[in-house]
Amino acid sequence: MDAEFMRVAYMIVVLSIYVNIGVSLYAALAKPNLVKKIIALTILGDSVNTFIILAGYKLWRPGLILQPPVLTTFSPSSEALKQFIERSVDPIPQALVLTAIVINLAVTVFLATIALHMYRHFGTVNMDEVGRVKRRAIREEMV
Amino acid sequence: MLAAELVFGMLAAAALASVIATVLAVESRDLLKAVVFSALQSVAYTLMYFLLMAPDIVLVYAAVAVGIYPLILILLIKKVGRYEG
């Protein structure tokens, strides 16, 4: 009952992250409003980050308590270090996700400024309308 | 081993809540509601990061995805238009 329940719960988490990635990718491609695209891109980036951290977790065994990768004494003995390695989760995915969050933030801020600039140029944020305006302008130029 | 089952149960509940919030955010025509649902999904993710033993990520993510993203998006929505289409 223990191991089965944990495996089922873990599979539910993995599948729901896949569904999140799929739904946000669909919204980023198919919805014509720029602000909706920006929202969907932030959800996509965060879902992938969660999947990476999920890959660094460990299986619980009876009698084992997990801990984050932070040492809590300033003069560890050899026994304390061995226990620390036994119990701790993986620190490398967390460091990579920290970098990824900051880079996603920089790109989203830049996208928001460009969306504002496009609104001031075209008067609308709907990409279908912008395409129509450009096509008509190009046709007028060629005539 | 009640602690292990509790942690995994909460993880599954937070993941399902985030799926519901994502679908609602994508399907809503009022952009302000979409921003609020996206912030709700970020709160579910913050709970998941805490249960997965990643406290550094919790600090960054709580400030960024629940504080700064909705702020920038609301500033944008005010200038651009609230309803889609």
Place this chain on the structure above:
Amino acid sequence: MLRSIAFAITLVVFIVLLAYATAVGALGPLPPPHLRRLAVCVLNTTYNPALLRLGFSADAPEGVTAVVWDYRGLDTVFETVVLYGAIIGTLALYRQVLKSEERRESHSSERAEALRGGLSTVVKVATAVIVIAIGAVGAATGLHGQLTPGGGFQAGSILAVIPVVLLVVFSRDFLIRSGVRYARMVLLRNVGLIGIGLTALGLAVVATLIGVRGFVLQNQPHDGSPIGYPKWVLDVPSGGSLLFFNVFEMLAVVAGFTIVFLVLSLREDAAREEIRGEERGC
């Protein structure tokens, strides 16, 4: 309409394939029962006084901060450059408008008029108290990044809430008249980035001056070179260069976010001057 259906079908097929591959066992046994060898190696050498004498330890009790700034320090330096590039891109569109606005401000200074704008007095007093608390929490988080979960980015994100709250409660005019200007924020950001660069190159330069061998992005003394950053500050381990990296990163992130919020909250008529004559977008 056809486009939406095509995208939806493609993505449903994609999700089903991924789920089938995971269920069959493509990612290994889930959740994984043992740590990877690389993680065991990193955790072994993070804070190990026995190995420190031999020159193999990074000397910071916090595993994640040591990986971010010491084991993968070059990645983080380049990521700071990417953040800087994005902020420069945001500024480049409205540089003229920001400069002309500041020239106008420096001529007339009527603080009483600016104090009247914004929300009511109750909100202003409460905000003034809360802003000090946010500043204290942010500074504390940034300074103990090498001992407990915390660090430069975390502190910068927490402190970035302060200019936003001040922008909404007091008005933008008040913020600019009390000295939070575009040029000064760019100066702060540059100071933070120069600090990060100097800390990265610090030991190499000092080693060349003294005459021994030193490396770029080096933290503690080891086999190749005998000098290193100080190990203890007051009575807690200071992680060597991690403390300096965290403080400079915190400064750079706060200044960067203030610049972005100042640009995004520009008045519409002032910003439209920038693109006069191009409203049709062609």
